Amino acid sequence: MKSKQQDSDYNSRQPNQKGFDASAPKPWQKAATYVSLVLLGAGVTFSGGYLGSNTLLSSKESTSKVSLSPGVAVAQAQLPLSTDTNFVTEVVDKVGPAVVRINSSRTVTQQLPDAFNDPLFRRFFGAELPTGPQERVERGTGSGFIINTDGQILTNAHVVAGADTVNVILKDGRTFTGKVMGTDPVTDVAIVKIQADNLPTVRLGDSDRLRPGEWAIAIGNPLGLDNTVTTGIISATGRSSSQVGVPDKRVNFIQTDAAINPGNSGGPLLNAKGEVVGMNTAIIRGAQGLGFAIPINTAQRIGNQLATTGNVQHPYLGIQMVKLTPEVKQQINEDSNSRVNISADRGILVVRVMRNSPAANAGLRTGDVIQKINGQLVTDTDTVQQQVERSQVGSSLQMEVLRNGQTINLPVTTAALPTQSE
Structure with missing residues (x-):
């Protein structure tokens, strides 16, 4: 997928692929x-926000059952579609408890430059120079949503990829240690599991039936501000990864004008019925009202494979x-x-x-x-x-x-x- 730039959470990025030959590129x-x-080796960023070219930052009927584990299904009542603006409140009250905050951290080892081992160099700066590889801890925050009562959570791969520790905080304040069941860098989807029962869950919609102009509601933890709700519409569907600026991903994105900021990554994009139709993943810095989400049909398909086998081919x-x-x-x-x-x-x-x-x-x-x-x-x-x-x-x-x-x-x-x- 890009020209990458650091967001507020993490520092690592990857280069794009090389050109066709060694001569000056046409x-x-x-x-x-x-x-x-x-x-x-399509890579993923390790952060609460997702970056792509042009400084990309992160981040109608439905089935009555939701399941990512064989034999596990959850049925929920469908929210009525209301012309009153309070329908947003109804959606948030129903879905909000199933939206979680994900804090992740990893230890990065950095090798010293060869010049630091030069005897002449150390003669002048020896007392001030480190003597071995340096370690630092990188931390990030993202969002996710519970799709099974037994603790399976969908989120972005770049939120948890390479993490040493993953902590999941529910809206009611409970904190759990999360286990990453699998990540797919090609679609930027991951599954995290926590040990808990009878958890609140979301209801999944059908992203293939989305139409521009429909309501869009985003819930997440942007910039560390937990349980933030923003609204807008579905601006477009089927945005290719190359159009969005992340050509190493295989996703046709949903475009929305609902505000999405770093920390929203992995959170749900909902329709007016309270059904999850997308997973928020990116915004374009400098643009006004442009956000992108992975269609839930794609996220669910990849999530099923990750939950079953731990990887995706x-x-x-x-x-x-x-x-x-x-x-x-x-x-x-x-x-x-x-x-x-x-x-x-x-x-x-x-x-x-x-x-x-x-x-x-x-x-x-x-x-x-x-x-x-x-x-x-x-x-x-x-x-x-x-x-x-x-x-x-x-x-x-x-x-x-x-x-x-x-x-x-x-x-x-x-x-x-x-x-x-x-």
């Missing part, structure tokens, strides 16, 4: 690095790509260092194929122009990424590509997205 090459399915191809435009085509064909000649006028240009990746094993090459996947015409990189994400690891995608003016059909068998440690 505009189409920069675009290719911005939108990619390689996603090798995402399919991948192993390519970097860019949307083919007349400008991109002209730049490539006029580049004396380019080894390919593009004849197609539209499609998705493959600008890099990772070694030993599914795409490489299938015979996909740099310069190929993807026209269709499983018979569906693809016109932008987000469509390709969605097609891949909707597939299963080990499934076959039928790729129709143009190569040197000829149409070639290639079956590509997806593999599990490698983790950062692999």
Whole structure:
């Protein structure tokens, strides 16, 4: 996912992926690095707020049962939809007890620069210099919401990733030690478990049925101010990760103008019925009224896998790509260092194929122009990424590509997205 900058809680960020080759980057090459399915080791920030490019900071009917654990279900009464503004109060009274504060901390070890070990350097500053690796504790605060009476909590991965300790504070003041059951950096979803029974829970809605203009209510702990409520509307749905500025995530975000600040990360975004339709995750610093949330259908799907297995497998191809435009085509064909000649006028240009990746094993090459996947015409990189994400690891995608003016059909068998440690 980006150009990263520190929020008020934590300090660590990660770089974006590199460009197409070692020469001076061309505009189409920069675009290719911005939108990619390689996603090798997509990282997460360790903070109460989520950052992306342009200084991103964090952070209708529904089913009658909510469950993330086999055999565990919770039924709750549906809140009436009222035209009176007091419906917000009804929602907060009903959902508020199930929204929690999450305090996390981790110990970071920092190695001393080599210069500190230079004898000449120590001759002048020896008494003032540390003699070994330095440790510091990083702390952060986020939000979450209880989805099972036995203590399962949905939150953002970046709120708890890498944490040594996780403390969960309920609205009634009770404090529990939380256990991280799993985190998924690709979607920024995590599950935390506390040992408790008969807990208040939220009701999950259907984010696929959201429409712009609907009411949106956010509850969380922004800037350390617990149980803060803000309201607005659903401003848009289906915002791609590249549009939001976090291309290493595989999420189509909900956009809202409900105020979201650092510390809101992991908290619920609710509709007028009091159903959770999203998980708040990001705002854009400097913008007015732009916040983003992970659709609850995505968060619930990932949460189910994390609760069951502790991890999530995402399919991948192993390519970097860019949307083919007349400008991109002209730049490539006029580049004396380019080894390919593009004849197609539209499609998705493959600008890099990772070694030993599914795409490489299938015979996909740099310069190929993807026209269709499983018979569906693809016109932008987000469509390709969605097609891949909707597939299963080990499934076959039928790729129709143009190569040197000829149409070639290639079956590509997806593999599990490698983790950062692999």
